[in-house]
């Protein structure tokens with residue numbers, strides 16, 4: 084989509100929203116961020132960051148998510164994660180012969196009788212702060228360019244192990260999806276250039292509870308850097324794109340426990356097999372030989388002053 088056309092569509096959606104605020108919900112239209120502006124310098128101080136300088140992942144800050152090999156319709160593998168040119172880059176690509184078990188985990192997997200873990204399919208990656216960083220409240224931001232494909236998505240999210248704990252509340256721990264880029268081409272509305280934000284708590288089975296602030300436009304997010312942020316206090320989650328509020332959630336109670344950050348890409352589907360529209364993303368638009376990159380300039384964590 085050209086930027087002129089993209090701008091025209093955004094103006095049109097703005098006008099439609101003024102006529103009827105219910106329109107985005109009814110037709111699943113993405114909306115333009117129009118809320119309060121984040122006052123970062125006056126309200127917050129930087130306490131942690133990864134600017135992704137250097138040429139390797141900083142293992143004091145992150146680890147590869149190696150214990151989960153098949154991940155939805157693809158595989159997570161550390162070879163798909165690189166730090167280069169000041170950015171974290173998670174690449175998604177197809178491997179007919181799969182990829183080998185990373186050398187340092189071979190003994191572990193062989194001891195479990197698991198040697199054939201990575202078959203033919205789509206490969207992508209995930210880094211997690213589980214075990215290396217945990218934070219409570221404050222403001223969390225990443226600056227990123229999103230991977231250009233339907234059938235998959237990138238995400239910046241937050242987790243606590245208690246998300247699995249079914250007690251009718253999200254206060255013990257909630258998955259907070261600061262953004263998920265599931266709509267390179269939005270199947271429902273026909274609009275791309277948007278992301279979704281939301282929360283999940285009380286497990287991932289029948290008891291799972293979810294809420295979302297819906298879909299929001301960013302500025303040419305598959306070509307240009309945008310920032311995606313979350314303000315978290317004891318009463319609510321406030322989501323931002325480029326420092327402008329998109330929405331707020333407090334459904335089920337806000338997590339009162341420290342959480343860790345995750346950057347990931349996932350392919351729609353199950354058991355390592357890509358499955359068209361399994362998650363409302365549309366069919367995988369890449370073919371074997373194509374690649375998509377999730378490029379992250381930084382992750383920064385702030386606490387309230």
Ligand SMILES: [Ca+2]
Nearest residue numbers: 248250252285
């Ligand atoms: Ca719970």
Ligand SMILES: [Ca+2]
Nearest residue numbers: 134169380381
């Ligand atoms: Ca950087």
